Amino acid sequence: MAIAARSSLLQHVQHLQHLQHLQHVQHLQHPSAPLSTDCRQISPVYNPVMSCLFCRIVAGEIPSSKVYEDDRLFAFTDINPQAPMHVLIVPKVHVATLNDLTAGEDGLVGQMVRRAAALAAERGFAQSGFRTVFNCNAAAGQTVFHVHLHVLAGRTLAWPPG
Ligand code: 5GP
Ligand code: ZN
Secondary structure, X not given: OOHHHHHHHHHHHHXXXXXXXXXXXHHHHOOOOOOOOOHHHXXXXXXXXXXXXXXXXXXXXXXXOEEEEOOOEEEEEOOOOOOOEXXXXXXXXXXXXXXXXXXXXXXXXXXXXXXXXXXXXXXXXXXXXXXXXXXXXXXXXXOOOOOOEEEEEOOOOOOOOO
């Protein structure tokens, strides 16, 4: 394919993905708003990593309210916060679910958990308390298939969770 045609196709795909992201955000804020097709139907060159919402946030392609970054982790405020503090900590490497973690990533998961404690402490929630949650797959409510640790604090959190 000629270079010009490839570049125009890529721009078209990026435009459609951007529209899909806006629709996704609107759906989160107003659950009655419809969601369109998934990106496999939009992109003729579907790539599970670069079509991943959190990979795109880590890459800076989609804006986020960053609260922390190092060479392995990225943390940002949840777009639909469920508590006064609601931060998501994600590994920079794409791992879809907890089921896909390997022994080589044990250290990475430890860093995520310790970063959650550090971010909660920075905001004064170490003693009063905070909650960390990893949702895995549909029945647990996972909607973004890139491992992420929710960190919630600033209100009394009920147990058991819904
Ligand atoms: P899950 O339901 O997969 O455990 O959590 C996904 C979280 O990602 C949800 O709490 C949702 O509000 C959040 N989220 C989804 N899309 C975006 C986005 O584009 N930006 C941000 N900051 N958070 C998002
Ligand atoms: Zn990803």
